Amino acid sequence: MTTEVNRSEIQGLILSGYGHLNYGKYLFLTVTDAAQGRAWIGAIQPLIANGERWDSVNEVRVKPTSMINIGISASGLRALGVSDTSLETFPVDYRDGIATEIRSNLLGDQGASAPANWQIGKDQSTLHVLLVILAQDALILAQRVAEQQTLWQAHGLSLLAEEHAQRLPDNREHFGFKDGISQPKFKGNPRKDQPHDPEIKPGEFVLGYPNNYDTQPIMPELNGRPFGLDGSYVVFRKMYQxxxxxxxxxxxxxxxxxxxxxxxxxxxxxxxxxxxxxxxxxxxxxxxxxxxxxxxxxxxxxxxxxxxxxxxxxxxxxxxxxxxxxxxxxxxxxxxxxxxxxxxxxxxxxxxxxxxxxxxxIIRRGLPYGQPLVTxxxxxxxxxxxxxxxxxxxxxxxxxxxxxxxxxxxxxxxxxxxxxxxxxxxxxxxxxxxxxxxxxxxxxxxxxxxxxxxxxxxxxxxxxxxxxxxxxxxxxxxxxxxxxxxxx
Known part of the structure; x- marks a missing residue:
């Protein structure tokens, strides 16, 4: 089992927080036709940012001005035509989805936080695709969103919900505290000089690699072929403060x-x-x-x-x-x-x-949404x-x-x-x-x-x-x- 991850295959958000991209759109799409939906996947695939290191010019790293990544729910795979046989190769938690009674009890999603009260994901059967678009400014973000809207509409997908988010000054969250400080890092070699920042094996975050138990999570398949390699699971939560x-x-x-x-x-x-x-x-x-x-x-x-x-x-x-x-x-x-x-x-x-x-x-990603109430x-x-x-x-x-x-x-x-x-x-x-x-x-x-x-x-x-x-x-x-x- 290798410990060197294949950066060219892994979606970029798994390996980078894109700290220079301060504006984000989180778009939730519904697939209305399986064949058209798969055609959309083929059309957007070349636009997906991977985890390759950015090029340098005169020893200065040239950072991208925007990025696009996607995640697909279990109901989304089904809507795209993935068979029940293939879906059963995924773990139960993913197949069940986050809004079941069992999951709500595990996560404490009770009272006002119960799925019945959610703005996004109340009906998991139509929550098919999470499209993440990040950009360095609002103008570039609007351009990328418009381009993607044209693309998904041309392939029959519909917009279920969207959230606009923006990094706040000094990486604060709305209560006024600096956020996103503690993030695990994974490498192939131990970092003996930093015992406070221990080595986390890549299999904790990417499928197909050894984890901290020297085992590998379940490897999903698509019609008997390995489908999960270099992929990961992403949990989305909209959290009001x-x-x-x-x-x-x-x-x-x-x-x-x-x-x-x-x-x-x-x-x-x-x-x-x-x-x-x-x-x-x-x-x-x-x-x-x-x-x-x-x-x-x-x-x-x-x-x-x-x-x-x-x-x-x-x-x-x-x-x-x-x-x-x-x-x-x-x-x-x-x-x-x-x-x-x-x-x-x-x-x-x-x-x-x-x-x-x-x-x-876990590796945490995301951005604050809404305007700050406090200075x-x-x-x-x-x-x-x-x-x-x-x-x-x-x-x-x-x-x-x-x-x-x-x-x-x-x-x-x-x-x-x-x-x-x-x-x-x-x-x-x-x-x-x-x-x-x-x-x-x-x-x-x-x-x-x-x-x-x-x-x-x-x-x-x-x-x-x-x-x-x-x-x-x-x-x-x-x-x-x-x-x-x-x-x-």
Whole structure:
């Protein structure tokens, strides 16, 4: 089994975040005729960006001004004429789709986040194709979308839904925190000089290569021929962010007069500190594990992710970056970043814990959608007024196994009330806490625990700040597999 991936076959979004392309369109298409749909696949295939390294001119890398990638759902493959026999070679999670009752229970898609309330994907039977178009500016994006619209309409496809997204300043999301910092990387050779950034085998994200267990996920077939090689699965989520609700709650809790430690801080610091405890990072992205007392806005990029929780043992004269945070005294054990990637915690043996964490990671893609409500460089925001506009995150997760990676993270880490020796806590940012409008006394309520000395602070009745408004499971085939599908 090789460890060198075939970059020319793999769709580009799997290997690159395209950080220079700040504008995006996520288009959801329905195939109305199988033969015409396959002809469209053949027509768009030459336009699909792959993972090849970009050319250089005079030692300066020339970056593309736009890119196009596609993913196809199980119902989309069926609509394109793929037989049930071939579809059965795909894993059950992909074939079932994201909106089944089983998946909703696994992911915490309940209440306002239930598929019945979604804007995109409520009916998975017509959610066939995800077309991703990214561009460096709004004009180029509009041109590419217009070109693609002409192409799909000429082949009988219809537009089911679309989402416009745009990178916010300093890679912030709508709550005002820097996003997309921790991303796994995979290489063929170990990186011994960077133990904080361990080697992730390519089979965790691309089919046909060894994963961290030295095995390979199920290899889908098309009429008995390998179809999955160099492909990957992409999870789509549209996630609305309740910005006013988030900051009102943080402000109220941070100004609790019974909390003497918080009352000793300045008003601005206490609110920022409290909100940062939910994330485990300061708004700039600085990890609280290394910088527990205040934000450090100008850290170099590599410093934002250079930490573990247990292995950085304290010295006699400990400096920031040398503190052990095994007990969560700096970044709480239930904070978002510790749940999304526990690193070397959540097990008695740090080495075993790190190996487990590295075997369940995802590559995150996507962009914020909607206009910011807060001034992103002025946190905490003051005097917010609800404008009832839709804003949040178009979230894409890339993984070779939806159940072992994306679904595992949600069930075992984000929404696990007993995560890392906690008792009744869920992820404070994306966990399936009850809707704030839910006043049913029978509804289960959850907490957020802030570990500290001498006494921890437990926040009761955590509300939901992030609501799922769309979802889908897609397969992102290799370029050769797209050709195979077009010629079916």
């Amino acid at each position: 309740d910005v006013v609700g988030f900051w009102e709650f943080m402000t109220e809790q941070a100004n609790n007069p019974s909390d003497a430690q918080l009352m000793a801080m300045s008003p601005e610091l206490r609110v920022t500190w409290f909100a940062s405890k939910m994330y485990g990072r300061w708004p700039s992205g600085a990890p609280m594990t290394k910088y527990p007392d205040h934000d450090v806005p100008d850290l170099p990029k590599e410093a934002l992710n250079k930490f573990l929780y247990v292995r950085d043992r304290p010295t006699e004269n400990a400096k920031p970056g040398e503190l052990s945070d095994a007990q969560g005294l700096y970044a709480p054990r239930g904070s978002h970043i510790r749940r999304a990637n526990p690193r070397d915690t959540n097990a008695d043996d740090p080495n075993a814990a790190l190996k487990t964490s590295d075997s369940h990671l 992103l460089d002025n946190i905490p925001p003051l005097n917010l007024v609800e404008d009832h506009q839709d804003r949040g995150l178009i979230f894409l997760a890339i993984n070779a196994s939806i159940s072992r990676q994306f679904e595992f993270i949600h069930q075992s880490w984000l929404n696990n009330t007993k995560f890392d020796h906690l008792y009744n806590d869920k992820d404070p940012i994306v966990g399936d806490n009850p809707d704030k409008t839910d006043v049913d006394p029978e509804t289960e309520r959850y907490d957020m625990t802030i570990e500290r000395l001498p006494v921890r602070r437990r926040i009761k009745n955590m509300p939901r700040f992030t609501t799922v408004r769309g979802g889908g499971y897609f397969f992102m085939p290799s370029l050769s597999a797209l050709n195979m599908l077009a010629k079916l």
